[in-house]
Amino acid sequence: MSQITSTPSRSSTSVLIAVQVIVRYLFIFLIALVLFGMILVIAGKNPLAAISDTLSFTLGSTFGFSEVIVKMIPLVFTAIAVALPSRVVLINVGAEGQLYMGAWLAAWGALTFTSLPAWALLPLMALLGMIGGSLWALIPAFLRARGLVNETITTLLMNYVAPSIVTFFIYGPWRSRGDALFPQTADFVPAARLPAFFGTRVHFGLILALILLVLYWFIMKYTRWGLEMRAIGGNPQAARRNGIPLTTYIIVIMCLGGAFAGLAGMSEISGIHGRLRPGFSPGFGYMGFLISWLSGGNPIGILIMSFVAALISAGADILQINQGLPYAVVNLLLAITLFVVLAHPTFLKGKKA
Amino acid sequence: MSLLSILGVISSAIFSGTSLLYTTWGEILDERAGIVNLGLEGVLLVSASTGFAVAARSGNPYIGVLAAMLAGGLMNLLFGFMVITRRANQLASGLALMFFGFGLSALIGKPYTGTMIKGMPRFIFPGLAGIPALSTSQFKFDVLIYLAVPITILIWWLLFRTRWGLSLRAVGENANTAFAAGYNPRLIQYQTLFVCGLLTGLGAAHLSIAWTMTWAEYMTAGRGFIAVALVIFSKWHPVRAIAGALLFGGAVAFQLLLQAMGIAISPFLLDTIPYILTLLVLIAWGGTRRHAAPASLGRVYQGSE
Numbered sequence: 001m002s003q004i005t006s007t008p009s010r011s012s013t014s015v016l017i018a019v020q021v022i023v024r025y026l027f028i029f030l031i032a033l034v035l036f037g038m039i040l041v042i043a044g045k046n047p048l049a050a051i052s053d054t055l056s057f058t059l060g061s062t063f064g065f066s067e068v069i070v071k072m073i074p075l076v077f078t079a080i081a082v083a084l085p086s087r088v089v090l091i092n093v094g095a096e097g098q099l100y101m102g103a104w105l106a107a108w109g110a111l112t113f114t115s116l117p118a119w120a121l122l123p124l125m126a127l128l129g130m131i132g133g134s135l136w137a138l139i140p141a142f143l144r145a146r147g148l149v150n151e152t153i154t155t156l157l158m159n160y161v162a163p164s165i166v167t168f169f170i171y172g173p174w175r176s177r178g179d180a181l182f183p184q185t186a187d188f189v190p191a192a193r194l195p196a197f198f199g200t201r202v203h204f205g206l207i208l209a210l211i212l213l214v215l216y217w218f219i220m221k222y223t224r225w226g227l228e229m230r231a232i233g234g235n236p237q238a239a240r241r242n243g244i245p246l247t248t249y250i251i252v253i254m255c256l257g258g259a260f261a262g263l264a265g266m267s268e269i270s271g272i273h274g275r276l277r278p279g280f281s282p283g284f285g286y287m288g289f290l291i292s293w294l295s296g297g298n299p300i301g302i303l304i305m306s307f308v309a310a311l312i313s314a315g316a317d318i319l320q321i322n323q324g325l326p327y328a329v330v331n332l333l334l335a336i337t338l339f340v341v342l343a344h345p346t347f348l349k350g351k352k353a
Numbered sequence: 354m355s356l357l358s359i360l361g362v363i364s365s366a367i368f369s370g371t372s373l374l375y376t377t378w379g380e381i382l383d384e385r386a387g388i389v390n391l392g393l394e395g396v397l398l399v400s401a402s403t404g405f406a407v408a409a410r411s412g413n414p415y416i417g418v419l420a421a422m423l424a425g426g427l428m429n430l431l432f433g434f435m436v437i438t439r440r441a442n443q444l445a446s447g448l449a450l451m452f453f454g455f456g457l458s459a460l461i462g463k464p465y466t467g468t469m470i471k472g473m474p475r476f477i478f479p480g481l482a483g484i485p486a487l488s489t490s491q492f493k494f495d496v497l498i499y500l501a502v503p504i505t506i507l508i509w510w511l512l513f514r515t516r517w518g519l520s521l522r523a524v525g526e527n528a529n530t531a532f533a534a535g536y537n538p539r540l541i542q543y544q545t546l547f548v549c550g551l552l553t554g555l556g557a558a559h560l561s562i563a564w565t566m567t568w569a570e571y572m573t574a575g576r577g578f579i580a581v582a583l584v585i586f587s588k589w590h591p592v593r594a595i596a597g598a599l600l601f602g603g604a605v606a607f608q609l610l611l612q613a614m615g616i617a618i619s620p621f622l623l624d625t626i627p628y629i630l631t632l633l634v635l636i637a638w639g640g641t642r643r644h645a646a647p648a649s650l651g652r653v654y655q656g657s658e
Contacts, residue, residue: 152391154632334452343439
């Protein structure tokens with residue numbers, strides 16, 4: 001993972017590093033795109049048409065571009081939800097489940113406190129979303145901290161439980177009486193909706209996500225917590241012997257990750273759907289995992305890769321219609337990119353210090 | 354509860370547990386050779402879709418099974434290239450393989466969504482056909498289920514009674530020592546991954562071709578991960594894996610039984626039973642069985658150059 005995070009060499013300026021990072025990402029992505037194109041050719045599809053369709057939809061129109069930004073919002077949240085625990089060598093593959101539980105608790109808030117004004121209801125929903133996600137992450141965190149079970153497998157398994165719980169509530173206690181065809185909760189009151197901008201679906205969640213990203217960068221770089229987390233990431237045993245509370249960090253960081261994934265769920269249902277629907281996330285949690293690994297936890301990398309993943313995801317919607325490709329090909333392209341990064345071919349190593 | 358319904362529960366436990374049994378065996382071999390393969394979920398999906406597509410095209414389920422096995426082997430060789438040749442992180446590469454499988458299987462299976470195939474013939478085990486309770490019930494199984502019995506013995510024999518099995522376990526305990534003893538750790542790990550892929554392919558073939566006889570996106574529903582959990586439960590032993598697979602299969606059967614009995618529990622909550630059971634199994638045995646794990650599990654063999 002550390003292969004693509006740029007380590008500053010003595011002489012180069014920060015601008016040069018940024019350029020290097022971007023060039024490296026472009027190069028990785030180009031290789032992945034070629035490999036992906038080869039698979040499409042084997043599958044009997046036209047890769048050039050697929051790429052040009054994607055680009056003309058996403059970057060060729062204001063609406064398409066706004067849709068990319070809309071998809072980027074939950075991805076930034078879930079990528080941080082994975083990146084933060086990965087700083088202390090925790091592998092959180094459970095962002096998908098945490099996102100659902102966050103949305104679930106936030107929806108409860110929206111359906112219960114209907115008379116609250118927006119300035120009180122929205123922060124309350126955000127808080128509930130974070131609580132929902134972090135409680136879901138607390139289980140694997142606790143098991144890991146006690147040395148019982150590795151968090152990778154528990155977070156993965158719990159991803160299969162959370163959506164079922166949400167679906168149960170939508171089909172059961174929370175089902176809207178109005179429409180029988182599509183089970184969903186009642187519409188949220190207007191006060192429970194995050195405001196959107198410029199007549200698009202881009203909502204306030206974008207600002208939250210960007211603030212969170214800056215906060216993540218700042219904490220990792222300039223605070224004692226960031227320093228201690230880097231120490232744990234470097235050598236957990238040495239960190240523990242130096243008096244860093246390892247167990248506390250494992251639990252708190254994992255729960256914080258869960259909280260951010262929960263925030264992704266809250267911002268989706270409040271900003272986009274306005275109600276809780278079964279299966280409302282097309283794998284945002286999983287994509288967040290890929291983005292986090294692709295970016296090596298680097299904040300600029302998260303921003304770039306979230307945008308790229310959102311672009312691919314928005315493109316996949318179009319490819320579903322134009323080319324008859326299943327939406328899941330998003331995973332294929334991102335997985336190939338991750339393969340390229342993990343295999344770290346020699347020509348990508350560049351000027352690694 | 355009548356005898357017939359008890360037999361029905363056992364029967365559906367066996368049907369849902371078989372794919373898991375093959376997958377667990379595959380993961381046991383991998384981990385015995387020192388490799389954690391979290392990508393089996395993706396391998397299962399690609400094998401299930403490939404096998405189903407070939408079975409639907411050719412009209413012959415057995416060719417479908419072979420295709421599924423081959424697809425599984427190839428997927429694991431890709432994983433091997435990542436973790437053995439390129440020495441990439443095993444957990445991350447496994448998860449990348451999983452996502453790769455999500456996408457690739459959807460692409461392969463897309464034209465076959467909703468297609469039904471004939472599947473494989475189910476028959477009562479020849480010697481047991483005389484028992485009336487069995488012949489009237491659902492106690493008819495396909496050949497992949499019966500095959501599990503000789504394969505259990507085969508894997509046990511391979512792992513504990515052959516030179517290859519010894520070298521495999523040696524690599525899993527300490528690859529450098531195995532190298533010093535004259536083995537080639539990389540070659541053995543590649544071979545193990547390929548065999549694991551074949552086994553996982555068999556499991557996937559049972560799921561899509563023999564049992565459900567359909568293809569649906571994400572149809573494996575986490576079986577690849579449950580297998581990883583069951584490896585711990587079975588203490589890395591192929592014979593104990595049977596108990597684990599039946600436990601999970603039993604959870605699925607129990608869930609179906611409750612639904613059939615009309616008990617007023619939402620099917621969405623019943624769906625969570627196998628996962629919660631797996632989690633509980635992990636919590637109960639995860640900590641205590643750590644010492645049974647191969648010593649250099651998850652460690653990347655750096656080679657001796």
